[in-house]
Amino acid sequence: MRVMGLDIGKKTIGVALSDPVGLTAQPVTTVKRTTFxxxxxAVLKLASGNEVSTIVAGLPLNMDGTHSPQTGFVLKFVDRLRESASMPVETWDERLSTAAVERVLIEGDISRSRRKEVVDKxxxxxxxxxxLDSRRVE
Structure with missing residues (x-):
């Protein structure tokens, strides 16, 4: 079964899916936020349509591991998602994920408008x- 990854922001939710055996992640789409x-x-419809067994939401922590204002927002979303989901919903430390992706896109000479379209997914x-990599190590 597949695992779904989420990058939850205030305006959008980036969505990725694993391959069927859970080795690699592929970006899928970006959901424009409206209401919780x-x-x-929208997330659960994507999960259901792709036979997702687990959802993993990125948790934005400060560099020292403490919670940021965005952490509380994401945890609130995750709590509501857990109430509605039929599969486990886990969190994963996402420190520097967006910055790392932005850096790769800039180095790849991707235009600012195109970066904005793809950065979340x-x-x-x-x-x-x-x-997924951490599960293989365990």
């Missing part, structure tokens, strides 16, 4: 790949 209810419905893929 509609956002959760690529960050979700980066988060998910970290989660």
């Amino acid at each position: 209810v509609k956002d959760i419905e 690529l960050a979700a893929s980066y988060i998910l790949q970290g989660y």
Whole structure:
């Protein structure tokens, strides 16, 4: 079964999926945020349509591991998602994921407008790949 990765922001949610055996992560889409209810419905519809067994949401921590204002926002979303989801919803440390993706896109000479279109789903893929890699080590 597949694992879904999420990069939850205030305006968008980046979505990535693992391959069927859970080795690699691929960026899938970016969901434009509207309301908690509609956002959760959109995520769960994607999960259901792709036979997802686990959802992993990136948790934005400060560099020292403490919670940031964004951490609380993401945890609130994750709590609501857990209430509605039929599969486990986990969190994964996403420190520097968006910055790392931005750096790669800039080095690849990707235009600013194109970077804006793809950064969230690529960050979700980066988060998910970290989660998948950690499971192989265990």
